Each structure stands twice: as C-alpha cells, then as structure tokens.
Amino acid sequence: MGDSNSNNLVRPPDPQPRRKMGLGVGVVVAAALVVALIAVWRMNPRQTGDRALSERFAYDLDDYLHVDPALIGYEAVAELSLAETGITHPKALAAAGQGGLVIVGTTNDGTGRCARLDDGGRVLGTFDIQGKPSCVAVDIFADAENGDADSGETDSDAARYMIGLGDRVAVYSPTGERLAVWATFGEKAYITAAAASKTEIFLADSGNRIVWRLDRDGNVIGELGRRDPDRGVVGFVIPSP
Structure with a gap:
C-alpha cells in the first residue's frame, strides 16, 4: 500500500523550462538594446565618414554670410552715440524737416524719451514722453505760415512730431510741448509707422493689419487694406512688431 501511494504522488514541475524561457527573454531584450544603441550611434552627428547624418541635414549658412558687392548700395560711414540723450533702447527714428534726426525710445x-540730433549727431534737445513710443514721424507741413507748404520748405522748429504710443498717437512740438493725443484706434491697435501729407495723415496699424487715413486733426476718414473675404481682399500680412 505504501509503495502504491508513493507512486501516485504528484511531482513538482520541472524548473528547467521556466529557466530556459527566462533566459530566452533576457537574450531578446539584450539584443534589442544593442540594436537601439547601434542605431543611436550611427545617427550621432559627431561621427565622421559614412556614419554621420546625410547632407540633407546640414545647416549651411555660407550663402547668407556672403553678399555680392554689386548688391550693396550703401555703406556705414558713421555711428551716432545716444549716451547723451539717455535713450538706452531706441525704438524708431525719422528725418527731421531740414536735416538731422528725431529718435524715440526708452531710458x-x-x-519714454524723444531726442533731436543734427546731421553730425550732436544732441539739440530731448524731452520725456508720457508712454512708451512705438514710432515717430515729423510732420513738416504743420507750419505753413513760417514756410512754403507747397514746396515742403518749412521751419523745422515749428514742425510737429507724431509719436506712436501703441494704440494711439501723441503730437508734440520740437520743444516737448504735448499738443494733442488722438483717440485710441482700438484694443488690438499697435501703431508702427506714420506719415504726413499736406492734407492727410497715414498710420500703419500692425495690430489691426490696416493703414488708417486721418485728417490733419487726427480724425479717421478712411482705411486701407482691411481683410474682407467676401470681396476677396486678403488684407495685409504683417509680422509682429
């Protein structure tokens, strides 16, 4: 009886197949790691020869670093120091009426500050601005009484400076007297350029992507370039200022 019962006992499973399976999985994982390491090594741009990245990944700027001399129409002849003006971050400049420059920026x-320089870079005067300037233009037609409005020859000391302040424009005299502040052109408005004629003022608004037409008192009389899909007008494509 004892021998018969002992023959019927269930024997534990053989551990060898499990060990063999674990060994097989380990080999597969190790092989995968080796393949991955080889792939990364072959893609390393620091490698030389045919193991480097292909030429289509090369970032070559040589063509942009060299400019054909025939295409250069101007050359730098002088640099103007703004140290005396206190402007450390210049934003925009404009030609003054009869020579010199008007520069706006921040200290x-x-x-905000505006500075007037002569042709040689000598500072003629500065004044502070209520706000941070985004552009400047000199309206040489502002003083027809002291000059010839038809020819554009006016007294530059009597001209007015139109200074963009983001969503609006402030008008100053050359001595810093604030003559006017025009109404805002909207929540999205950001005035980046201005120009004056004898009858109108033009303002480039990068926020609304249009050009405003104003009368000489700053009242809007029209606009140019507003997007209109119904009429097929794409509108201006303007990068961030």
Whole structure:
C-alpha cells in the first residue's frame, strides 16, 4: 500500500523550462538594446565618414554670410552715440524737416524719451514722453505760415512730431510741448509707422493689419487694406512688431 501511494504522488514541475524561457527573454531584450544603441550611434552627428547624418541635414549658412558687392548700395560711414540723450533702447527714428534726426525710445528705467540730433549727431534737445513710443514721424507741413507748404520748405522748429504710443498717437512740438493725443484706434491697435501729407495723415496699424487715413486733426476718414473675404481682399500680412 505504501509503495502504491508513493507512486501516485504528484511531482513538482520541472524548473528547467521556466529557466530556459527566462533566459530566452533576457537574450531578446539584450539584443534589442544593442540594436537601439547601434542605431543611436550611427545617427550621432559627431561621427565622421559614412556614419554621420546625410547632407540633407546640414545647416549651411555660407550663402547668407556672403553678399555680392554689386548688391550693396550703401555703406556705414558713421555711428551716432545716444549716451547723451539717455535713450538706452531706441525704438524708431525719422528725418527731421531740414536735416538731422528725431529718435524715440526708452531710458533704463522705462521712461519714454524723444531726442533731436543734427546731421553730425550732436544732441539739440530731448524731452520725456508720457508712454512708451512705438514710432515717430515729423510732420513738416504743420507750419505753413513760417514756410512754403507747397514746396515742403518749412521751419523745422515749428514742425510737429507724431509719436506712436501703441494704440494711439501723441503730437508734440520740437520743444516737448504735448499738443494733442488722438483717440485710441482700438484694443488690438499697435501703431508702427506714420506719415504726413499736406492734407492727410497715414498710420500703419500692425495690430489691426490696416493703414488708417486721418485728417490733419487726427480724425479717421478712411482705411486701407482691411481683410474682407467676401470681396476677396486678403488684407495685409504683417509680422509682429
């Protein structure tokens, strides 16, 4: 009886197949890691020879670093220092009426400032601006009484400076007197350029992507370039200022 019962006992499974299976999985994982490492090594751009990245991945700027001399129409002849003006972050400039430049920007503490320079870079005057300037233009037609409005020859000391302040424009005299502040052109408005004629003012608005037409008192009389899909007008494509 004892021998018969002992023959009927269930024997534990053979551990060898499990060990063989675990060994097989380990080999597969190791092989996968080796393949991955080889792939990364072959893609390393620091490698030389045919193991480097192909030429289509090369970022070559040589063509942009060299400019054909025949295409260069101007050359730098001088640099103007703004140290005396206190402007550390210049934003825009415009030609003054009868020579010189008008430059706007901000000081180290963020104060808006306008400076007038002569042709040689000598500072003729500065004044602070209520706001941070985004552009400037000199309206030489503002003083027809002291000059010839038809020819454009006016007294530059009597001209007016139109200074963009983001969503609006402030008008200053050359001595810093604020003559007017025109109404905002909208929540999205950002005025980046201005120009004056004898009868109108034009303002480039990168926020609304249009050009405003104003009378000489700053009242809107029209606009140019507004997007209109119904009429097939794409509108201006303007990058961020």
